[in-house]
Amino acid sequence: MRTLALAALLLATACGKPLLYAEVEIPSAVIQVPQQTFPSTLSPIPTDFCTADPAFPTDPGNTCLQKSIEYDLGADFRDLVEDAASFELRLTELSIALSATNLLDDFGSVKRVRIVAEGRDATQPSIELARYVRNDALPPARSITVGTRSSVNLGTYVLGGFIKIRSELEFEQDIPEFTADVTGDFYLKVTVDWGKQLGVL
């Protein structure tokens, strides 16, 4: 009996999993945060401006403004995440869509967009997930959709069940304040070692 239990334990370990575990995998969890207000280029406050970054320089005469969205992974899910043996979160796509009623008709004045996952604290650097550059051959659109680097595991960027995603938009012309629905498509995998939690193993 003892040998069999040991064999099972070794087998499970060989698979890279705890002997008693529970795992939830969600290939697509689309989190839509509606009606987010983006600042105007006419009256920005200092925190609205993008942080100077040589990797994402702003063209002379253009204005770069930023907007951070905090994605709540859910109250119940937060408990799961905090007890997780391993946690995998990847952002596969992010889109910014103008709300129906707006002073801004389209995103024609947006030249570039950069999507960044913010670090949990000052010690963790932010990481760029995607970049969008306007295609002048296409007519101005009411939404911007950016496919992101889904290879980046954002698990370490989650704090208390929240992850903060920052969008940096470079405008060629002045624009008024506008509202948009910001939608992130996440891949999620959470593994809980419940045997360890129960003190069984």
Next chain:
Amino acid sequence: MPTRLLLLAFALAPALALADDPPPGDAAPPPEVSESATRPAAAHPERSAGGAESMGAPVADAPPAAPLPESGPPAAAASPAAPPVEAGAPAAAAVTAEQLPPPPPPPPQAAPYPRFGFALGAGVPQAATLDLLYRPFPWLRLSAGPSWDYVGWGLHGGVVLSPIRWAISPTIGVEAGRFFELDVNKFAKVEEVELQPLLRRVQVQYVAATLGLEFGSQRGFAFALRAGLTYLQVDAHGTGQFNSGGDTPGANDAVITVTDPTFRGTAPTVQLVFQYFL
């Protein structure tokens, strides 16, 4: 002390009687045959077959006769009713030859195990199961059949090894099963209407490894208790939607749309099975 041993023997007797395999060397011995009962016919067969002509001739010249087994029942040879063989009486000798004992039956062996049977079981995650059992070897048992867990139907199959078959038989087994397209809304009342589509087509698959004990006869009725570890995978096909605010409404009014989530994990498994071999 001898009294206690005697009582112990009486107490163990019924359990031993249930045993399906007699222990080695415990088979009933062939009936013992006394030398005096067999020797007259077996040692000098020519005397019966050859009659008076063989009298006085060397034994080596006599035609070979089939030797009689030593374990043959003595009744015919040693029967007091059989007329004594007398030299010079051919008719009497022929009658005696006809009365030679038949070949003895082979030593008693355990009857072969029944090959087919069925079983009813209940367990987690197997739910309620009905199995057709097939036993190609005494120590190997294959099973397959339908499963039902109130929400829907499935199929399962398994292999059980039973190296020792006794009144209480230890087993080791592996089983796999699958439930098809379960509508979990029938079982779990989810208040959020947007989540219900996610629970409408749920598939459950599992593989379980168990150790068990079977109580009863391996040739007839027995019940088994099995326990072990199971790997479970639950796939929900579809899309469900809920508000991430949860208990904190208006936190950021996010709407979460989940598509095709999968749950995997390991957990203990327990099963009770009643089986009957035909």
